[in-house]
Amino acid sequence: MATPARLPRADNRLPQILDEAARLFAERGFPATTIRDIVRGIDMLPGSLYYHFAAKEDLLAAVYAEGVKRISGHVHAAIAKRTDPWQRLTAACVAHLEALLDESAYAQVVIRVRPGDVPEVAGPLTALRDRYESVFVDLIDALPLKPGVDRRALRLMLLGALNWSQTWYRPGRDDPRAIARNFVALLRKPTET
Amino acid sequence: MATPARLPRADNRLPQILDEAARLFAERGFPATTIRDIVRGIDMLPGSLYYHFAAKEDLLAAVYAEGVKRISGHVHAAIAKRTDPWQRLTAACVAHLEALLDESAYAQVVIRVRPGDVPEVAGPLTALRDRYESVFVDLIDALPLKPGVDRRALRLMLLGALNWSQTWYRPGRDDPRAIARNFVALLRKPTET
DNA sequence: GTACAAAACAAACAGTTGTTTGGTAAAGTG
DNA sequence: CACTTTACCAAACAACTGTTTGTTTTGTAC
Secondary structure, eight states: OOOOSSOOOTTOOHHHHHHHHHHHHHHHOSTTOOHHHHHHTTTOOGGGGGGTOSSHHHHHHHHHHHHHHHHHHHHHHHHHTOOSHHHHHHHHHHHHHHIIIIIOHHHHHHHHSOGGGOGGGHHHHHHHHHHHHHHHHHHHHTSOBOTTOOHHHHHHHHHHHHHHHHHHOOTTTOOHHHHHHHHHHHHHSOOBO | OOOOSSOOOTTOOHHHHHHHHHHHHHHHOSTTOOHHHHHHTTTOOGGGGGGTOSSHHHHHHHHHHHHHHHHHHHHHHHHHTOOSHHHHHHHHHHHHHHIIIIIOHHHHHHHHSOGGGOGGGHHHHHHHHHHHHHHHHHHHHTSOBOTTOOHHHHHHHHHHHHHHHHHHOOTTTOOHHHHHHHHHHHHHSOOBO
């Protein structure tokens, strides 16, 4: 059918565009990043970007999709080794935070950009994020909890706390793994005397 | 010294500017809101805004300051009635979420806008936010907790989870008070069987 | 080597951005 | 009532925005 007449060229700079866009979207946010900012970093002209993307929002969608792919892969690799429900959840949170705070600008874009703020691609973005977060639904379903514990609230609280760490995290001072483990521990054990 | 020669006029529209700016900053974010968007809502010309503010960032700072004032007032009024440490914390979280999700566009701006994204006023914005959050430092210090519980992690987790609710909250479906109480309860009691 | 599509350049476009300037009606003060 | 200052209007500014168009280079397949 729509088989490409020829393979893409080996020297095409699509990966560089995505990398630089991810870096800037993560650092400044989507609206504050201009097309010229992105292409300046990789010695390209503004118009050339439109060979790869029809609009700025489509570039965001591509970065966002790659971000979900990476963070999702990281988390799945981490939980595959474990069998104990609590250890699996902890491993997932650690991997989530690692991707979010250290590893990947792509992952940071997924957390930083609110789909609703970009109406042109809000649908696809929300779908991608929901699909990713479904892992946590399953992980928390598998937890042996006291009857009456609200699992949805548990998930929203945990993921919210993890994601918000993006606003206060400082590389030298804080440790992603320690943060994640600390948060899970606070939910698991009672804090009260 | 710099005493104003005269009092401000009774018919000046500064309050309307602030209201409309808060509404739009909360809804679309700071960079996505234009000066023209703001003045359009109150039948004013773009240039007129610059009688009140030297730059767009200064308008944000004013909205932000008012936001901190309101959310802070709401929280302090809520905890004043209580004496039990856990009840005080719960009341503070409920008030925080009420301001954040329902009551005030000003409060939403405080949570939505990252000070670091607006370098021109990042200093004042961060100072305002830190001063507000110090209430939660005190509230959590007063809690009778098991030895070894990381109070900073507890605070960051709780506030993070509350603030992040801005991204998934839907007015009809969710209830701010229930969310806040649920989150505090999850930290207080053990969830594990 | 030649043909063809991929991927970029070069230059502009129309619209929008935050902001400035000079003028003016009117509210508040004495 | 005269006078000062407040608060705005009207119109423009230069810079920047995402995007389009026509043209050129370059890798790849035959």
